[in-house]
Amino acid sequence: MRIDIVSLFPEFIAQCAGVGVVGRAQERGLLSTHGWNPRDYAAGGYRRVDDRPFGGGPGMVMMIEPLQACLSAARAADEAPAPVIYLSPQGRPLTQAKVRELAALPRLILLCGRYEGVDERLLAAEVDEEISIGDYVLSGGELAAAVVIDAVARLQEGALNDAESAVQDSFEGDGLLDCPHYTHPASHALGEVPAVLRSGDHAAIARWRRQQALGRTWLRRPDLLDEAALSKADRALLEEFRQQWRH
């Protein structure tokens, strides 16, 4: 999978994409990322990429021309077709389902805004999809682009080892929150590791983990429960958790 990122700070993305799972996926040839800076496509000595907003108001707006030229250069760098995705709070919320959809594509072009945003005419002409990573305002789209890159990189075949796949599966598989995790020491001033996890009874451990995932989802994200397809056994486990919680 190839991801091109249009950003005034391409070095930011290169840093994020160079470490951990994403860095390893690149080393394994599962993914490649390429930064493109609109300032390199801005005319004149000053290489202007932004200007004052029509209608007045604070801040600056990213201009059409440098972005359009930069996007054209990025597109031309590979023959694979790619949707242009703009990261902004005005976009549709990013979900794991959307991540799966994006991860299956051969290529993405991510457009990162700065300042107050991008000239609407550029967005209307060049952007295929607008995506938000949450209802808050960042100083630029780069962090959101890094989130998209990380999430799709994890889904590339061969990107994760067994332990990492387990984490992916625990959310990805059934849309529930993850269960709690514990490690050494078993006893600590902060508390004890739940006995079931030290019992060696793998069936009991799996049951406990499933019940904890169900219970936490019920407590913290009941909206996810609505969408999850719970089995009869799941519903019984959750009811048991609810009873215990209420006493």
Ligand SMILES: Nc1nonc1C(=O)NCC1CCCCC1
């Ligand atoms: N939230 C978000 N989800 O995706 N992107 C987000 C963001 O807050 N981006 C910064 C804004 C800053 C002004 C220009 C356009 C991008």
